[in-house]
Amino acid sequence: MKILIFNGGPHKGNTWRLTQIAKKYIQKIDNTVQFCEVHLSDINIPFCTGCSNCFRKGHKTCPHHNKMQPIIDMIEECDAVIFSIPCFQGHLPGIMKNFTDHMAFMLHRPRYFKKKALIISTTGGVSAESTTKALAATLPGWGFNKCYQLPITALSWNDYKPTEKDLRRTYDITKKFFLDVKSGKAHVPGVGVLIPFNLFQAICVDNKGEKEYPTEDNNFWPKYNGMRYAPGIPMTHFKRVIGWLIYQIGKKLSQKMVITYRK
Ligand SMILES: Cc1cc2nc3c(=O)[nH]c(=O)nc-3n(C[C@H](O)[C@H](O)[C@H](O)COP(=O)(O)O)c2cc1C
Incomplete structure (x- = not known):
């Protein structure tokens, strides 16, 4: 099994340290898991x-x-991703928001149907939850x-020492995530994802010959024709x-x- 650890912050701070603890917990449960890493701050993706x-x-x-494709492929090639995302003003750090903007086309043409994610965020005082929720x-x-x-x-601010309670919570959630990935079982999708999947399909299938407003979506959807989900x-x-x-x-x-x- 391969897990990608995705550092979506501009440095290795509190959130990265907590992410390393989560990684150790996984290694304790199963020492055969392979990890690879992406650090957005090393890649310098322009806005x-x-x-x-x-x-x-x-x-x-x-x-x-050329900067995006290797990351897109790394997500494709792993079984699951741990996103390490500090809370900046109750939201994703700019560097991560910029990455998600580059991935917005996937809202029209989704692909990572079998992947599972663990989203870790630390905050100084408030809003870690709105940060993880934004990415979730x-x-x-x-x-x-x-x-x-x-x-x-x-x-x-950069000197986080996890409490016993934080460590227990980290262990519990990380274990739940890992065992779910290991089970290989997929979950039934929510209505929230059935809407774009079926709307885009309905609009784009039979639209392949559209000359005036051709879009890549028209080429993408015919392969799912008649399927209500992936x-x-x-x-x-x-x-x-x-x-x-x-x-x-x-x-x-x-x-x-x-x-x-x-345009
Ligand atoms: C630009 C910036 C914005 C921040 N915004 C918040 C915030 O909205 N709420 C908060 O409680 N702490 C905020 N903090 C504090 C960080 O969330 C906190 O120190 C967190 O653990 C940082 O994680 P990191 O060390 O991995 O970057 C902010 C820190 C920075 C640098």
Whole structure:
């Protein structure tokens, strides 16, 4: 099993130290797990320019594709990701927000359907929870199957010494995350991800020949035609019906609506 540890902060501070503790807990449970790391601060991805090339022509036409593709591939090649994200003003640090902006095309064309995430954040006093929640709201849009959250109040600016209670909580959540990854079982998707999956599919399938407003989405969705969610992910009968209803709404809307990225 391979776990990617993703440092989404600008340095190795309190959050990184807590992340290292979580890593040790996993190694104690299973010493065969392989870890690899990404440190966003080493990669220097320029700000997203808002060119919309990723939406219209495909993410390979992003002006920063050479910096992004290796990270996209690293996520693809692992079984799960631990995101280490300090709380800056109750939200993701700018360096991480910039990364998620570059990944926004995945909200239209999701792919990481079998991946699970653990999101760790520390804060000086307040809002670690809004930080982990912000990323946990984004990752399912990229396809992530399940997100565990570990928000911790460190009461420290770079000199965090975890309390016994913090260590217990870190152990409990990390273990739950790890055993879930190890089980290899996928979870039934929430309605929140069935909406974009079925709406985009309804709007884009049969739109491949669109000449006036061609978008990469039109090339992407035909492979999922007729599927209410990604293959290999379990669905209940109820969720299938919900997906089908969303799809029908999308079909109706697509008769009246033209989505354009015209500049
Ligand atoms: C730019 C910046 C913004 C911060 N915003 C908050 C905040 O909104 N709430 C808070 O309680 N602490 C805030 N802090 C304190 C950090 O969240 C806290 O020290 C955290 O443990 C930092 O993690 P790190 O050492 O991994 O960067 C902020 C610190 C920085 C540098």
